[in-house]
Amino acid sequence: MKCEGKVWKFGDDIDTDLIIPARFLNVSDEKSLAENCFADVRPGFAQNIGPGDIIVAGRNFGCGSSREHAPIAIKGVGISMVIAKSFARIFYRNAFNIGLPIVESEAAVDVISEGDWVSVDLEAGTLKTENDSESFVIQAIPAFMREIIRAGGLVDYVKQRGLK
């Protein structure tokens, strides 16, 4: 699986209230949530995403609330993946469960800037910056999580294994 696009760079501790403020949680459909993604801190974010664009962020991305609406909004807006130094644990599970690819790479995040072009090959575990100027080996996704992704998310994973 490959993701390629322009980078939107964020800092550390990007919480779920920033990703989708609670006042927009009176609905749960992907389109409405996407329209208000990062509405307060990056007005116009949702309207300026190009196909495949990538979020690159610092430590503890997605901290705070358990709202699955956060990864849904990010996926819905057209972001193909999130690369961060680390992810908060509930966001991490939610992203896999809804099929939003996320990877951790401390080194890559340090050298990537806003507006850079980045391509990631999740199977090969590689990340390349514009014109292949730099390349990084990205952390392998745990085998158990890979099975969930391969199934197409948690719902299909559970369906394939059969309900008890």
Next chain:
Amino acid sequence: MPMTITEKILAAHAGADSVMPGEIIQVDVDLALANDITAPLAIEVFYKLGTQEVFHKDKVALVPDHFVPNKDIASAEQAKTMRLFARKHQITHYFEPGESGIEHVILPEKGLVVPGDLVMGADSHTCTYGALGAFATGVGSTDLGVVMATGQTWLKVPPTIKLVYEGTAGPWVGGKDLILRALGLLGVDGAAYKALEFSGPTIKDLSMDQRFTMANMAIEAGAKNGIFEPDQITKDYAEPRSSRKQVCFSSDPDAVYERTVHIDVNSLEPQIALPHSPDHVRPLSKVDPVRLDQVFIGSCTNGRMEDLRAAADILKGRSVAGDTRLIVIPGSPDIYREAVRDGIIETLLDGGAVIGPPCCGPCLGGHMGVLAAGEKALSTTNRNFVGRMGHPTSEIYLSNPSVAAASAVLGRIGGPGEL
């Protein structure tokens, strides 16, 4: 093999003799929880799975509390989705306003969580139940939908950080200050993916209300769960509330901890979290006397009986400052009733507070006290992220209820000692 209390509860629910940090396990869930924001998505997942029935109608709790009583048509539709699901599946623990309150206040109150339980909730503050010696953690709606269908989920066994509180807390210092101090030391991701075990001599005398406040904010350090070993105080609270089997686990003396952090509370002042992060913590004496537009006392962190009592003790015979609004929200109808009976509500009203119905209120910026541009608030809640309670340029400070009440009277951040 020696184990921590967290490891013992996980092993018991995985059908294993022992578990090790890092191990991925499949566990049986005693209670699955969702609210009016997270349930609609979980219900969608539940139906996508093709399931006909919930795994156990007594083991699912659905609590309308975030935008209830409904603030607009869209939120009313979400609450309706949950209500209809609850009726269709004859969910035992679904509550309408009047009986309902804040999920993390009413579930322990109604005896729906007991020591030794494993609880999965589609709300990050599900970790609150760790105060009862249960393993409780927040998940998203998809995970919760699967739990509602199967009664099971997977977990990675967390390593544990042990917090040892020593010494005697001074006046106006309580559970909120003990946890804020820990957050200041650990940072917002200092316990990420880990268990936080609260221990030490100071903890032995803490009431359940104080313990709920502390366990509630474990997530603010990124923790998977926060937990207390059950003792007589826990038993006195939990046993009369439930006839279910209660298992009081405790950590083995030689259990392995990732690290141990000692916190001396002898000289601990009330703690304040400054904007915009719950780990941006300073002692009260080092905080500027910031002028306040609003003070909020309530939430799953500090909306319990002792919290309201502490606020009323300060407000008695005093009034809220002219340029400041004070909003108080009891966490449950039972708390509300007791506060009325004991004259606490009258004291708060006489002091100039407005009292809201039991719900999450302004904590998450939904309704009942949303902040305007540039406004400053002191709140007894758990998060002060940018825009959490309203406009992105508003600012939130976090404190305990005594400091919040005193600050409402002063019209600025200050302590009860200044009154």
